[in-house]
Amino acid sequence: MALIVQKFGGTSVGSTEKIKAVARRVLGYQQQGNQMVIVLSAMSGETDRLTDFAQDIQKIPNRREMDMLLSTGEQVTIALFAMAVKEAGSDAVSLLGDQVAIRTDDMHTKARIKSIDTAEIKKNLDAGKIVTIAGFQGVTEKGDITTLGRGGSDTTAVALAAALKADACEIFTDVEGVYTTDPNICVKARKIDCISYDEMLELASLGAKVLDIRSVGLAKRYRVPLHVRSTFTENEGTWVIEEDKIMESMLVSGVTYNKNEARITIKHVPDQPGIAAKIFLPISDAGILVDMIIQNTSDSHLTDMTFTVMRSDYARAMEILKNVAREIGAKSVHGDQDIAKISIVGVGMRNHSGIASTMFQILANEGINMEMVSTSEIKVSCVVAEKYTELAVRALHDAFVLDKENMPIEEEF
Amino acid sequence: MALIVQKFGGTSVGSTEKIKAVARRVLGYQQQGNQMVIVLSAMSGETDRLTDFAQDIQKIPNRREMDMLLSTGEQVTIALFAMAVKEAGSDAVSLLGDQVAIRTDDMHTKARIKSIDTAEIKKNLDAGKIVTIAGFQGVTEKGDITTLGRGGSDTTAVALAAALKADACEIFTDVEGVYTTDPNICVKARKIDCISYDEMLELASLGAKVLDIRSVGLAKRYRVPLHVRSTFTENEGTWVIEEDKIMESMLVSGVTYNKNEARITIKHVPDQPGIAAKIFLPISDAGILVDMIIQNTSDSHLTDMTFTVMRSDYARAMEILKNVAREIGAKSVHGDQDIAKISIVGVGMRNHSGIASTMFQILANEGINMEMVSTSEIKVSCVVAEKYTELAVRALHDAFVLDKENMPIEEEF
Numbered sequence: 001m002a003l004i005v006q007k008f009g010g011t012s013v014g015s016t017e018k019i020k021a022v023a024r025r026v027l028g029y030q031q032q033g034n035q036m037v038i039v040l041s042a043m044s045g046e047t048d049r050l051t052d053f054a055q056d057i058q059k060i061p062n063r064r065e066m067d068m069l070l071s072t073g074e075q076v077t078i079a080l081f082a083m084a085v086k087e088a089g090s091d092a093v094s095l096l097g098d099q100v101a102i103r104t105d106d107m108h109t110k111a112r113i114k115s116i117d118t119a120e121i122k123k124n125l126d127a128g129k130i131v132t133i134a135g136f137q138g139v140t141e142k143g144d145i146t147t148l149g150r151g152g153s154d155t156t157a158v159a160l161a162a163a164l165k166a167d168a169c170e171i172f173t174d175v176e177g178v179y180t181t182d183p184n185i186c187v188k189a190r191k192i193d194c195i196s197y198d199e200m201l202e203l204a205s206l207g208a209k210v211l212d213i214r215s216v217g218l219a220k221r222y223r224v225p226l227h228v229r230s231t232f233t234e235n236e237g238t239w240v241i242e243e244d245k246i247m248e249s250m251l252v253s254g255v256t257y258n259k260n261e262a263r264i265t266i267k268h269v270p271d272q273p274g275i276a277a278k279i280f281l282p283i284s285d286a287g288i289l290v291d292m293i294i295q296n297t298s299d300s301h302l303t304d305m306t307f308t309v310m311r312s313d314y315a316r317a318m319e320i321l322k323n324v325a326r327e328i329g330a331k332s333v334h335g336d337q338d339i340a341k342i343s344i345v346g347v348g349m350r351n352h353s354g355i356a357s358t359m360f361q362i363l364a365n366e367g368i369n370m371e372m373v374s375t376s377e378i379k380v381s382c383v384v385a386e387k388y389t390e391l392a393v394r395a396l397h398d399a400f401v402l403d404k405e406n407m408p409i410e411e412e413f
Numbered sequence: 414m415a416l417i418v419q420k421f422g423g424t425s426v427g428s429t430e431k432i433k434a435v436a437r438r439v440l441g442y443q444q445q446g447n448q449m450v451i452v453l454s455a456m457s458g459e460t461d462r463l464t465d466f467a468q469d470i471q472k473i474p475n476r477r478e479m480d481m482l483l484s485t486g487e488q489v490t491i492a493l494f495a496m497a498v499k500e501a502g503s504d505a506v507s508l509l510g511d512q513v514a515i516r517t518d519d520m521h522t523k524a525r526i527k528s529i530d531t532a533e534i535k536k537n538l539d540a541g542k543i544v545t546i547a548g549f550q551g552v553t554e555k556g557d558i559t560t561l562g563r564g565g566s567d568t569t570a571v572a573l574a575a576a577l578k579a580d581a582c583e584i585f586t587d588v589e590g591v592y593t594t595d596p597n598i599c600v601k602a603r604k605i606d607c608i609s610y611d612e613m614l615e616l617a618s619l620g621a622k623v624l625d626i627r628s629v630g631l632a633k634r635y636r637v638p639l640h641v642r643s644t645f646t647e648n649e650g651t652w653v654i655e656e657d658k659i660m661e662s663m664l665v666s667g668v669t670y671n672k673n674e675a676r677i678t679i680k681h682v683p684d685q686p687g688i689a690a691k692i693f694l695p696i697s698d699a700g701i702l703v704d705m706i707i708q709n710t711s712d713s714h715l716t717d718m719t720f721t722v723m724r725s726d727y728a729r730a731m732e733i734l735k736n737v738a739r740e741i742g743a744k745s746v747h748g749d750q751d752i753a754k755i756s757i758v759g760v761g762m763r764n765h766s767g768i769a770s771t772m773f774q775i776l777a778n779e780g781i782n783m784e785m786v787s788t789s790e791i792k793v794s795c796v797v798a799e800k801y802t803e804l805a806v807r808a809l810h811d812a813f814v815l816d817k818e819n820m821p822i823e824e825e826f
């Protein structure tokens with residue numbers, strides 16, 4: 001008998017009909033002899049409805065009250081789901097974050113889980129019940145309701161699977177799994193059967209939206225086997241597991257792109273100690289996240305500093321930096337919003353040199369100029385002009401033969 | 414400094430604009446130096462929306478899960494209200510039933526309050542905050558969410574006022590207060606300034622919908638001064654208080670009517686011990702409530718038994734009784750749905766005889782035939798043909814001069 005935690009997102013439970021369908025599906029898994037813990041999101045549209053109410057009332061909604069408000073969305077879904085299971089002839093019980101209890105810190109709207117009590121869940125599982133738990137929410141020591149922020153329900157599911165030592169954590173979504181790249185721009189994109197936590201972490205941070213990065217990190221830390229799969233088919237999806245359990249590693253597992261960044265360059269910065277802090281401190285004080293940073297090799301004590309920020313922060317960042325440039329005596333500030341970050345990810349890079357240069361060659365063959373490059377142990381990212389996005393993704397996907405499964409790692413790479 | 418509990422119903426908080434208006438109003442009371450505890454219902458329409466979801470899913474929704482579902486409605490309102498108070502420049506905190514805690518028994522969907530812990534409320538009041546509390550909900554010893562059934566938010570407000578020893582409990586609604594009769598059918602209807610708990614209990618049980626009967630009973634037991642008033646004006650409403658605090662009692666305080674009942678008569682019932690149980694046991698087993706019961710004086714060992722039930726139960730009751738009549742050897746079963754119960758209520762009746770006969774005379778003067786009569790210490794109810802409802806109400810209202818305040822009690826009545 002396996003213990004399985006499953007999470008269904010908002011579109012999977014977006015109507016009473018869909019909730020009934022999920023209940024029937026879960027019942028099937030239980031009848032196969034599994035103990036089932038089901039984490040649910042709010043019905044699609046519900047969180048927006050509540051957020052609109054809040055913004056009608058308070059310009060910057062109070063965070064504690066925002067959590068009080070938003071946590072109702074998941075509460076509605078789990079109550080309806082428990083009813084659906086009972087109507088289908090089995091037994092279920094719904095539990096809120098504080099009823100479990102899922103204890104968090106008190107950082108409202110983006111709380112972090114501190115501990116999970118599994119006693120109530122186990123008691124109900126042992127009584128033969130399907131246990132459905134509100135995603136996205138927890139409770140502070142004081143008893144205040146918190147929410148876990150973006151992707152919070154995935155985090156709830158993985159954390160529960162870790163605490164319960166579940167055999168698997170299955171994340172049901174509206175796609176079939178994790179793909180070698182975005183099927184919308186590359187018809188040859190292939191669903192990946194198995195991928196390591198580290199690769200998934202890179203893919204998630206690079207813009208693959210199927211899994212929230214926080215839940216992948218949590219799964220890695222507690223070695224929770226993650227299964228990303230479709231709500232609408234019975235097909236196996238993508239397993240995210242430990243690297244040493246994957247029989248044949250791909251050299252490159254996936255190609256991603258991200259069009260949400262903008263590039264900023266400060267020209268002729270005096271090259272002296274502490275100058276980087278002077279530039280980036282006002283930026284981080286304004287709550288603006290910086291992604292890639294490149295400082296060109298300097299000659300004549302002047303250097304160019306280039307980095308990327310979210311496009312939504314671009315205007316604010318430019319304003320701040322124009323002041324900073326004046327103060328530190330830099331020559332000018334230039335920006336470009338029409339960029340894309342193209343990345344390749346694969347654990348095979350750990351043991352194989354030359355992947356980066358292969359990537360550069362492939363892009364060069366297509367006449368695509370690289371504006372920035374950054375690398376980690378298992379990924380290479382290039383910034384290119386936005387108009388080349390699709391071309392670059394397809395060329396890399398082809399060159400690394402990602403449409404073929406288990407492409408052997410050969411030494412000539 | 415007074416401590417005031419105020420309750421606003423669903424229509425008073427039916428939109429974000431209305432919630433902001435309530436917040437401004439409450440802020441005004443706080444600025445006058447009062448400590449404010451605000452009990453809120455779900456936004457109008459919300460409970461219906463959730464109930465529709467449930468009925469889509471489970472024919473007879475599970476009661477525990479129904480409470481889990483419905484309790485979200487009030488949670489949304491208190492969160493938005495707390496935001497509105499903060500936006501208006503003061504401080505507020507929202508508390509759920511289990512955060513207070515309001516402990517109940519485990520009779521889901523119609524739980525009864527067992528105890529209220531006032532520590533958390535007092536702590537927040539002492540910190541200068543407006544405390545807003547979800548109406549209609551509580552929590553069991555085990556930690557399950559319960560709801561209090563019809564009129565539950567009124568009950569929450571009165572129970573909180575009792576536990577906090579509040580100076581007053583104000584119920585805000587969409588009418589100006591309690592009227593001598595329904596203003597929709599009698600233009601001379603007058604708002605009552607003060608009324609006793611007992612009179613209000615009778616009015617509520619007879620169909621005056623402004624206050625739920627359970628909350629009036631609770632207010633009486635704990636001597637909580639209740640103030641029923643309008644959300645939409647600043648006018649004083651109706652105070653429901655102890656009888657001995659009302660300077661001049663009215664002989665008759667109000668006239669009510671109820672068109673929701675139907676009359677059933679079983680003819681020629683053998684008049685022997687235990688026969689009433691044989692008739693009414695199958696009815697109560699079917700969950701059908703019986704209101705008035707009249708057994709005519711018997712001759713020749715045969716009697717007629719007449720009683721009223723809710724119109725919604727009429728068809729079921731008739732079916733059951735036809736079988737019963739066969740079994741006990743009664744002659745026949747007759748029913749009439751086109752009836753109305755007209756009642757007069759007043760504590761003055763305690764010390765003045767002849768009120769009932771005055772009522773009968775007034776109805777006779779209008780040519781209205783009475784089909785059934787029942788009396789209590791402070792009320793007289795008559796069943797008449799439904800078509801006479803308005804005529805009867807107006808005639809009684811006129812004859813007992815209810816449009817005049819403080820009509821003296823004179824001995825000739």
